[in-house]
Amino acid sequence: MEDLLAYIISRYNYWAAIILLLIGLYGMIAKNNLLKKVIGMTIFQAAIILFYVSIGDKRGATIPILAHGHDGAHQAVEAAAYANPLPHVLMLTAIVVGVSTLGVALAILQKIYRVHGTIEEDEILETIDQ
Amino acid sequence: MTWDASLLWQFDLLILPMVIICAIAALSFKDLVSCAVISGAFSFLMCLLWTEMLAVDVAFTEAAVGAGVSTVLLLGTALHVKRKSKD
Numbered sequence: 001m002e003d004l005l006a007y008i009i010s011r012y013n014y015w016a017a018i019i020l021l022l023i024g025l026y027g028m029i030a031k032n033n034l035l036k037k038v039i040g041m042t043i044f045q046a047a048i049i050l051f052y053v054s055i056g057d058k059r060g061a062t063i064p065i066l067a068h069g070h071d072g073a074h075q076a077v078e079a080a081a082y083a084n085p086l087p088h089v090l091m092l093t094a095i096v097v098g099v100s101t102l103g104v105a106l107a108i109l110q111k112i113y114r115v116h117g118t119i120e121e122d123e124i125l126e127t128i129d130q
Numbered sequence: 131m132t133w134d135a136s137l138l139w140q141f142d143l144l145i146l147p148m149v150i151i152c153a154i155a156a157l158s159f160k161d162l163v164s165c166a167v168i169s170g171a172f173s174f175l176m177c178l179l180w181t182e183m184l185a186v187d188v189a190f191t192e193a194a195v196g197a198g199v200s201t202v203l204l205l206g207t208a209l210h211v212k213r214k215s216k217d
Contacts, residue, residue, distance in 0.1 A: 012146065023153045023157065027157045032215075033216065035207060035215070036157055036217070043157075046172070049176075049188070053180055053188060054183065056183075057183045083184035087185075088185045088187055089187075095192060096195065103203060119211050
């Protein structure tokens with residue numbers, strides 16, 4: 001029982017990622033203001049990136065840059081001494097895609113404001129019904 | 131799925147609650163400019179977290195793009211539209 005408890009508590013990064021995912025989902029679904037929905041989406045993306053970067057972390061490792069340069073190319077690389085760089089590279093792409101998504105979302109939001117005069121969801125629905 | 135508490139767990143326990151508080155605050159303020167600034171602080175805290183988790187490349191991309199460009203875009207939009215939110 002205590003082993004299980006220690007196992008669950010020591011993986012607190014995953015719990016933080018789950019909490020951030022739920023906060024972002026709540027913002028996207030329950031908030032009435034469109035800008036807050038967009039902020040919820042960025043929080044959701046940050047939570048997913050946190051989950052992936054947590055997988056690449058290792059205990060007792062250092063940053064994934066080889067300590068010996070091109071002269072020592074014949075030496076074997078000790079993989080346990082470096083954090084796994086594969087999730088980092090994938091999430092680098094995800095951050096850039098996230099910013100372009102944010103830019104398009106905010107452009108559409110400004111167009112909606114220009115047409116409807118508001119960014120509150122219920123007021124936009126009222127103006128559509130008229 | 132082998133992640134375990136890293137050696138710098140003190141930084142983790144300091145930064146993770148601040149990240150969660152910033153996420154809740156960014157969604158709960160009624161002033162949209164405050165929401166934009168708080169989400170910039172959220173991005174900066176995530177950048178600190180990634181430096182501490184040995185992902186320095188992700189960290190400096192987040193500092194330049196997440197805390198820089200995203201905050202400017204959100205601030206520009208928040209100042210352009212009506213500033214007060216209902217919820």
